[in-house]
Amino acid sequence: MSVTAAEGFVASGLHAGIKARRHDMALLATEDRRPVPCAAVFTQNKFAAPPVEHDRAVLAANGGVAAAIVVNSGNANAGTGKPGRADAERMGAAAAKAAGVAAGDMLVCSTGIIGTLLPMDKILTAIPSLAGQLSRDGGSDAALGILTTDSVAKEAVIEGSTFTLGGMVKGCGMIAPNMATMLAFLTTDAAVERDVLQRILADAADRTFNTLNVDGATSTNDSAFLLASGRRGPCDVDELADAVHRLCEDLTHQMALDAEGMTKLVRLKVVGAASDAEARAAAKSIAENNLVKCSWYGSDPYWGRLLAAAGSAGIAFETERSSVAYGGIPVALAGAPIDHDAAAVTEHMKRKEVDIIVDLGLGAGAAQVIGIDLGPGYIKENSVTS
Amino acid sequence: MSVTAAEGFVASGLHAGIKARRHDMALLATEDRRPVPCAAVFTQNKFAAPPVEHDRAVLAANGGVAAAIVVNSGNANAGTGKPGRADAERMGAAAAKAAGVAAGDMLVCSTGIIGTLLPMDKILTAIPSLAGQLSRDGGSDAALGILTTDSVAKEAVIEGSTFTLGGMVKGCGMIAPNMATMLAFLTTDAAVERDVLQRILADAADRTFNTLNVDGATSTNDSAFLLASGRRGPCDVDELADAVHRLCEDLTHQMALDAEGMTKLVRLKVVGAASDAEARAAAKSIAENNLVKCSWYGSDPYWGRLLAAAGSAGIAFETERSSVAYGGIPVALAGAPIDHDAAAVTEHMKRKEVDIIVDLGLGAGAAQVIGIDLGPGYIKENSVTS
Numbered sequence: 001m002s003v004t005a006a007e008g009f010v011a012s013g014l015h016a017g018i019k020a021r022r023h024d025m026a027l028l029a030t031e032d033r034r035p036v037p038c039a040a041v042f043t044q045n046k047f048a049a050p051p052v053e054h055d056r057a058v059l060a061a062n063g064g065v066a067a068a069i070v071v072n073s074g075n076a077n078a079g080t081g082k083p084g085r086a087d088a089e090r091m092g093a094a095a096a097k098a099a100g101v102a103a104g105d106m107l108v109c110s111t112g113i114i115g116t117l118l119p120m121d122k123i124l125t126a127i128p129s130l131a132g133q134l135s136r137d138g139g140s141d142a143a144l145g146i147l148t149t150d151s152v153a154k155e156a157v158i159e160g161s162t163f164t165l166g167g168m169v170k171g172c173g174m175i176a177p178n179m180a181t182m183l184a185f186l187t188t189d190a191a192v193e194r195d196v197l198q199r200i201l202a203d204a205a206d207r208t209f210n211t212l213n214v215d216g217a218t219s220t221n222d223s224a225f226l227l228a229s230g231r232r233g234p235c236d237v238d239e240l241a242d243a244v245h246r247l248c249e250d251l252t253h254q255m256a257l258d259a260e261g262m263t264k265l266v267r268l269k270v271v272g273a274a275s276d277a278e279a280r281a282a283a284k285s286i287a288e289n290n291l292v293k294c295s296w297y298g299s300d301p302y303w304g305r306l307l308a309a310a311g312s313a314g315i316a317f318e319t320e321r322s323s324v325a326y327g328g329i330p331v332a333l334a335g336a337p338i339d340h341d342a343a344a345v346t347e348h349m350k351r352k353e354v355d356i357i358v359d360l361g362l363g364a365g366a367a368q369v370i371g372i373d374l375g376p377g378y379i380k381e382n383s384v385t386s
Numbered sequence: 387m388s389v390t391a392a393e394g395f396v397a398s399g400l401h402a403g404i405k406a407r408r409h410d411m412a413l414l415a416t417e418d419r420r421p422v423p424c425a426a427v428f429t430q431n432k433f434a435a436p437p438v439e440h441d442r443a444v445l446a447a448n449g450g451v452a453a454a455i456v457v458n459s460g461n462a463n464a465g466t467g468k469p470g471r472a473d474a475e476r477m478g479a480a481a482a483k484a485a486g487v488a489a490g491d492m493l494v495c496s497t498g499i500i501g502t503l504l505p506m507d508k509i510l511t512a513i514p515s516l517a518g519q520l521s522r523d524g525g526s527d528a529a530l531g532i533l534t535t536d537s538v539a540k541e542a543v544i545e546g547s548t549f550t551l552g553g554m555v556k557g558c559g560m561i562a563p564n565m566a567t568m569l570a571f572l573t574t575d576a577a578v579e580r581d582v583l584q585r586i587l588a589d590a591a592d593r594t595f596n597t598l599n600v601d602g603a604t605s606t607n608d609s610a611f612l613l614a615s616g617r618r619g620p621c622d623v624d625e626l627a628d629a630v631h632r633l634c635e636d637l638t639h640q641m642a643l644d645a646e647g648m649t650k651l652v653r654l655k656v657v658g659a660a661s662d663a664e665a666r667a668a669a670k671s672i673a674e675n676n677l678v679k680c681s682w683y684g685s686d687p688y689w690g691r692l693l694a695a696a697g698s699a700g701i702a703f704e705t706e707r708s709s710v711a712y713g714g715i716p717v718a719l720a721g722a723p724i725d726h727d728a729a730a731v732t733e734h735m736k737r738k739e740v741d742i743i744v745d746l747g748l749g750a751g752a753a754q755v756i757g758i759d760l761g762p763g764y765i766k767e768n769s770v771t772s
Contacts, residue, residue: 006710016629022423033478044698045694045697045698046697046698046704046705047694047696047697047698047699047703047705047708047721048692048704069538072627078694079689079690079693079705079718079721079722079723080723081705081720081721081722083722084704084722096490114688114690114691115688115690115718115721115722115723117646117723165432186415198581210728217697219694220690220697221696289678290760290764290768292767294764294765294768294769295768295769297765297769298768298769300769300770302498302501303465303501304464304465304499304501304606305500307433307465308431308433308464308465308500308605308606310433310435311433311606312430312431312432313436314669317432318432319432319433319434319465319467320467320468322433332465332501334467335433335467336465336466336467336469336470336501337464337465337501337502338470338501363533368587372498375765375769376674376678376762378680379475379680379683379761379762379765381682382676382677382681382684383680383681383683383684383686383761384684384686
């Protein structure tokens with residue numbers, strides 16, 4: 001129900017046969033089929049998939065509005081060249097016709113394997129049913145229709161004082177800062193101008209989705225959208241921005257807990273860097289380091305690997321100013337080990353959610369990322385094409 | 387025998403008790419205990435270990451010569467602060483006294499776990515025996531004494547027309563461009579000026595050691611040395627440079643085949659980049675991408691992941707100009723799949739050594755790296771402190 005919690009939106013989801021069994025298509029539309037302001041952020045990967053190129057073109061042409069978004073999972077329509085671009089157009093046109101919206105206001109998303117053409121027969125056959133099932137109750141089916149290797153649907157709703165905000169996401173692998181292989185669809189019934197909406201979404205994505213680093217890989221298909229139906233009129237913009245931020249934070253946490261092969265989520269704070277940008281670079285270097293990730297999997301507080309990753313991040317770093325704490329317990333100061341309650345650190349490291357602070361001792365720069373451990377489950381999931 | 391194959395060098399190796407069972411110390415010295423020109427390259431990690439700081443200071447003070455190098459494995463003496471620096475000095479001074487060389491001409495190397503002080507009692511107890519065993523026959527013992535998680539010793543010898551060149555290395559994890567956690571000791575009996583020797587070593591390391599990328603991690607302790615005893619007089623400098631390059635290539639291949647948890651070695655060429663630097667950046671991004679590495683482990687020619695990694699490398703990239711070939715067989719052209727002999731690709735991917743070419747189709751920039759797959763063995767080796 002989440003993506004249809006806000007007034008003015010309907011949705012649906014079903015099994016079209018792209019995947020073997022589970023739901024693999026979703027449709028989100030405005031209740032009256034009219035376009036509404038739509039903020040969007042996309043992957044920064046230059047190997048962007050045809051649906052991303054399609055959506056960028058649509059939003060550039062119509063000034064940033066959308067009446068509906070059609071989604072398929074199981075096949076990313078990426079690495080498919082010109083035929084893939086034509087397929088994205090046909091998928092959008094068919095969904096627009098079936099749902100009764102203008103083709104120029106229809107967005108398209110795909111997620112799944114790369115390098116294989118979409119099974120267009122299955123998609124075109126399913127689209128009329130998908131449109132026919134659009135309803136206020138269809139949010140949960142839509143949330144299932146966008147999943148790939150996700151094990152659970154990921155939804156959230158926040159009630160503001162004068163608006164409702166809801167959303168659904170998918171994503172569990174190929175996730176590195178900048179939203180790799182994740183799709184997010186947020187809706188609100190507040191009336192907000194497109195520019196304001198875009199600023200709110202971009203800012204929230206930067207502080208939430210873009211801090212999640214599952215595997216350092218940036219996807220070809222990442223897209224996040226925020227649509228505002230306006231049904232309940234103007235709202236306090238700061239309140240909405242705060243709500244969007246909290247909703248994205250909640251959805252990011254849900255994705256982290258469902259990351260491919262994960263056994264541990266690590267909130268990694270880097271403080272004391274020369275600047276926020278350097279703190280982000282250090283946090284990224286640490287969170288993507290396989291030796292660090294393996295130590296997290298093994299619940300091993302091997303702080304030396306964290307400083308080794310920070311020391312090779314291309315930032316200002318001085319060994320004798322660096323310290324590391326696990327669960328609030330300092331284990332290294334001035335780049336060297338110190339006496340500490342090893343049993344308490346071990347106990348903390350065995351948790352599913354771990355907190356680590358790396359203090360570079362140089363300045364006021366700070367950043368936080370959510371890192372994921374690297375265990376056998378990740379390899380099992382990614383060593384053969386699913 | 388490798389490191390003592392060239393005239394004028396003696397070596398030894400033994401078990402000091404730092405590791406449970408295997409050899410864990412080595413000593414390399416000139417036969418007459420006099421200093422000779424010594425080229426050196428070190429880790430670029432700012433979290434460099436005390437022995438690296440010690441060696442940099444020694445070579446800066448004495449103008450780039452060395453009479454001996456003492457090595458321990460099992461403990462990197464990294465992340466050990468001021469006490470670690472003092473330990474490196476004591477280890478060097480003790481070895482210099484026992485071997486009969488000036489303390490200012492003694493280099494020190496350590497490799498192993500980070501963040502724990504050296505067991506100095508064991509090291510100081512073993513040093514007199516280590517010095518007493520120095521001999522022309524001690525090369526093989528020395529090659530064992532420098533190993534950490536390596537499963538085999540790594541040695542090579544090249545006979546030049548007027549000189550002999552030999553060497554030993556260790557390294558199998560925490561290896562990314564720029565030589566992480568590897569130690570290399572090369573010797574020759576040619577007479578070469580220090581500046582020429584340095585240029586030869588730096589160039590060879592850049593084209594060999596620095597192209598090996600096991601896990602994207604840069605170590606705290608990397609060091610490579612080339613000593614020239616001069617016993618057999620001047621040589622053809624170009625011939626020596628070529629021999630050093632080929633020797634380093636051989637040793638790099640030995641390290642790749644012994645990489646932690648490896649089942650597959652991938653020679654990855656990126657061509658058609660806008661510049662050599664952009665080709666290197668793309669090759670690094672691909673070789674470090676866990677989704678790519680998992681596909682190599684699974685013998686899965688999932689070319690889309692390679693282009694996705696290249697597309698997020700921050701370089702010039704155009705989907706419709708990009709192509710990928712496995713074992714010389716093109717599987718993708720213009721960013722889209724093409725018909726190909728799938729059985730032949732599958733057969734190639736099952737080999738232990740795989741060749742992949744990614745052509746960006748933009749310019750003349752090219753680079754090659756040696757990448758390693760990511761399988762359960764790597765995680766097993768690195769999830770708990772050994």
